[in-house]
Amino acid sequence: GESVGLHLPTLSVQEGDNSIINCAYSNSASDYFIWYKQESGKGPQFIIDIRSNMDKRQGQRVTVLLNKTVKHLSLQIAATQPGDSAVYFCAENTNTGGFKTIFGAGTRLFVKA
């Protein structure tokens, strides 16, 4: 069945370093891939998305890379800050009978000062 999964459950980085969070997906028919950030006690918040016909998209301090050959998605955070500490979810979105978003299990990012 469809699944979106993450390679690592936790990631610890030093403040100022770059972070890379990885994600594997299995549904090659997905239209969009999205990254969400969830801080403790809050709902997920949209960070960045990438359409399935793209391989890279950049935002403010974040870059998402999509490798459709190996069905792999990554989120790169430049100059990681303490405020980046959160759980990050990748998700895939298919527009079949309404947008349905399937979420992965999440990676917890710890930023060490």
Next chain:
Amino acid sequence: NAGVTQTPKFRILKIGQSMTLQCTQDMNHNYMYWYRQDPGMGLKLIYYSVGAGITDKGEVPNGYNVSRSTTEDFPLRLELAAPSQTSVYFCATQQGTWSFFGQGTRLTVV
């Protein structure tokens, strides 16, 4: 502009009790969703709605019901609460590929 508002924030239910989790939005989005998030896990889709009067099952609909009489409101009903329904419940709307989430309802069934 409140976005997506969920009530209550916390609730403890006894096995077999029923309750309704409320969700309301003021963004005039057609798409609305209910997810549950178990500890250390991602979000699983319970039910979704593409507009008023239309609802459909997600991945884990058993034990839940929804209704969508207006664009703004999308309540989630638990009829016979079970310990397996202990979770954090998130309501969300969607515009394009972006989902907007409420703050969640933490439900414990004992």
